[in-house]
Amino acid sequence: MTICGTFLELDLEKEQVELKSWEELFEEQLGRKKSVRELMGGFGRGLNYFALLQNSYDDFAELCAICTGFLTGHPHFGLPMTCCKTAVVFLSPVKRKGERYGISFANAGTNFGSEVKELGVDDIVIVGKAKQPVAILLDGTGETVAMELREFDPEAQVFDTLERIAADYTYETVCAVGPAAFKGVKFASAHFSTPLPGKKFGLPRAAARGGVGLVLGAKNIKVIGVKGVDEKFPKPRLGEEEKRLVVELNRGLAGAATEKYRCGGTWGGNFDFLLPAKSLPAYNHGKLLGEEAEEVNGLWRMKCEENGLKVEDEACSPCPIKCVKSVEASDGTLWRLDYEPVALMGCDTGIFDLDVVLKALRLANAYGLDVVSTGSVIAWYFEHNLRQGESPTFGDQHALLDLIKKIAVREGIGDVLAEGVKGASEKLGDVDIAMQVKGLETAGYPAWSNPGYAFAVRGMCHTSMETYNVAIGRPDKVHELEWWVATLKKGASDAMLVQSGGFCHFARKVILPALPALLELYTGVKTDKDEIDRSGLQTYILARAIDTVAGFDRTDDALPERAFRCGTTREWFELLKDRLYAELGFDTTGRVTTGTLKKHGLAEFARFLRLCG
Numbered sequence: 322m323t324i325c326g327t328f329l330e331l332d333l334e335k336e337q338v339e340l341k342s343w344e345e346l347f348e349e350q351l352g353r354k355k356s357v358r359e360l361m362g363g364f365g366r367g368l369n370y371f372a373l374l375q376n377s378y379d380d381f382a383e384l385c386a387i388c389t390g391f392l393t394g395h396p397h398f399g400l401p402m403t404c405c406k407t408a409v410v411f412l413s414p415v416k417r418k419g420e421r422y423g424i425s426f427a428n429a430g431t432n433f434g435s436e437v438k439e440l441g442v443d444d445i446v447i448v449g450k451a452k453q454p455v456a457i458l459l460d461g462t463g464e465t466v467a468m469e470l471r472e473f474d475p476e477a478q479v480f481d482t483l484e485r486i487a488a489d490y491t492y493e494t495v496c497a498v499g500p501a502a503f504k505g506v507k508f509a510s511a512h513f514s515t516p517l518p519g520k521k522f523g524l525p526r527a528a529a530r531g532g533v534g535l536v537l538g539a540k541n542i543k544v545i546g547v548k549g550v551d552e553k554f555p556k557p558r559l560g561e562e563e564k565r566l567v568v569e570l571n572r573g574l575a576g577a578a579t580e581k582y583r584c585g586g587t588w589g590g591n592f593d594f595l596l597p598a599k600s601l602p603a604y605n606h607g608k609l610l611g612e613e614a615e616e617v618n619g620l621w622r623m624k625c626e627e628n629g630l631k632v633e634d635e636a637c638s639p640c641p642i643k644c645v646k647s648v649e650a651s652d653g654t655l656w657r658l659d660y661e662p663v664a665l666m667g668c669d670t671g672i673f674d675l676d677v678v679l680k681a682l683r684l685a686n687a688y689g690l691d692v693v694s695t696g697s698v699i700a701w702y703f704e705h706n707l708r709q710g711e712s713p714t715f716g717d718q719h720a721l722l723d724l725i726k727k728i729a730v731r732e733g734i735g736d737v738l739a740e741g742v743k744g745a746s747e748k749l750g751d752v753d754i755a756m757q758v759k760g761l762e763t764a765g766y767p768a769w770s771n772p773g774y775a776f777a778v779r780g781m782c783h784t785s786m787e788t789y790n791v792a793i794g795r796p797d798k799v800h801e802l803e804w805w806v807a808t809l810k811k812g813a814s815d816a817m818l819v820q821s822g823g824f825c826h827f828a829r830k831v832i833l834p835a836l837p838a839l840l841e842l843y844t845g846v847k848t849d850k851d852e853i854d855r856s857g858l859q860t861y862i863l864a865r866a867i868d869t870v871a872g873f874d875r876t877d878d879a880l881p882e883r884a885f886r887c888g889t890t891r892e893w894f895e896l897l898k899d900r901l902y903a904e905l906g907f908d909t910t911g912r913v914t915t916g917t918l919k920k921h922g923l924a925e926f927a928r929f930l931r932l933c934g
């Protein structure tokens with residue numbers, strides 16, 4: 322087994338920690354044995370805590386769950402590589418409907434999840450709010466797990482916080498937020514330490530999207546440190562044949578299916594894919610660039626390397642893909658270049674100077690900001706100013722760095738931009754150029770080719786609906802209704818499986834087909850592809866049911882104005898909604914009903930969610 326069946330409940334008001342069984346909790350409340358979706362873990366299991374324990378939807382700080390997947394772990398425990406993901410599940414401050422908030426998640430890949438399992442638990446559920454900003458230190462090296470709360474400076478930047486926790490308290494596996502989380506910035510993020518062989522820390526990884534940092538800040542959590550022991554990790558017993566399967570999978574991870582990410586990283590791989598298709602979004606998604614656009618040369622990896630720039634490969638866990646590509650700026654600033662951050666902080670703001678983009682990314686991470694949302698809100702502001710004949714506008718490098726600081730401390734215009742694109746455009750005007758869905762700023766793929774943005778759990782996000790680039794390579798299919806209905810259904814299921822199992826998004830082509838075999842290997846439960854796919858779709862439906870209770874409906878399944886080009890029309894989009902809702906069993910207003918829950922094998926949640934129909 323690679324799961325413990327237990328979770329830690331941290332009550333910050335009572336300053337108590339309690340070990341509980343999620344298997345018993347779910348069985349008692351739902352009146353049945355654990356399901357495949359719950360075994361998979363991550364976002365899928367995290368939703369159960371919200372369905373069963375959440376009291377209201379108008380306080381995003383009430384509950385927060387840190388959930389591992391059944392594969393979260395380390396190769397030395399017998400797991401495949403790339404299985405380093407942990408999902409934080411929360412009500413998102415940006416996903417707001419009236420006074421209520423919708424469900425979301427943020428995922429990060431480091432050894433944090435593995436260390437959580439070394440406490441002897443699968444998940445950490447946090448209720449209440451600490452009296453002052455604290456570091457929560459969870460020590461599972463003894464028989465039980467002890468919790469200590471230490472007062473901590475909320476203003477400390479992310480990197481200093483990680484160093485101080487390691488130096489003062491000897492915790493090296495840490496999740497921390499920056500000052501932005503305590504200033505009320507809507508898109509504050511959480512950052513996970515990355516121990517590297519021979520160094521104290523590598524570049525931290527962010528659980529970035531949806532305002533997870535603000536949720537932790539609102540609970541007065543500055544840091545969560547975990548320290549466990551190998552013996553408590555629920556280890557699988559693998560025979561020779563099972564070991565061969567894992568070796569085979571690791572070979573696959575180092576093979577053709579991951580070549581794009583291995584060779585170019587997400588940065589290089591996506592530029593090389595989007596530029597020939599004339600689909601690289603830039604200038605607040607106002608333009609789509611191709612190879613002939615000269616400005617892209619400053620950021621296109623091929624050209625950077627021709628200019629002698631040194632790109633180093635790094636992995637965030639034992640991983641043969643090593644998609645993380647680190648680059649050193651002229652002043653010695655070192656940061657990794659992942660596609661979304663480069664696209665939003667660089668191309669979208671009209672800044673194509675790699676040096677400046679590196680500095681901007683490092684700065685935003687130090688303050689604890691989601692770099693994708695930060696780039697997007699600044700891009701919107703630049704275009705808003707261009708329309709008004711004001712400055713700063715696209716390409717202003719000094720303004721980019723200055724605005725990041727102002728947003729993080731909510732100073733001057735930064736106070737407005739800290740509300741995100743939706744809030745800022747509602748206040749200042751120009752909502753028609755606000756690149757957001759359900760309050761979440763855009764990912765780095767064109768909106769016209771992905772109506773899936775409208776239906777994704779997190780909002781305008783590419784990893785909660787696996788449809789972000791399918792139509793770029795299939796222009797013949799872009800407006801084919803039935804193809805989209807099938808693609809969205811599969812895209813929702815696949816995305817939810819990736820966000821639940823504990824493996825990396827970039828390993829999905831190898832791990833997804835192997836899930837039935839892996840689930841049996843590590844949990845003893847026999848299943849098949851159909852049941853796995855059904856459990857992925859159940860996760861999507863349950864998230865949608867929680868959002869229905871929070872008040873979300875058809876009107877929130879929207880696309881930004883810039884999606885309606887290249888032939889995508891509003892009429893077609895409304896037809897797509899009708900067909901998709903019918904296929905998934907929603908009512909015509911896009912709401913989940915008790916009938917929908919029954920159709921998807923989730924009837925036992927009806928009495929907790931109190932839906933109509």
Ligand code: SF4
Pocket residue numbers: 403404405430582635636637638640641642643644645825826827828
């Ligand atoms: S593919 Fe990239 S993000 Fe995923 S585990 Fe490997 S190095 Fe980390």
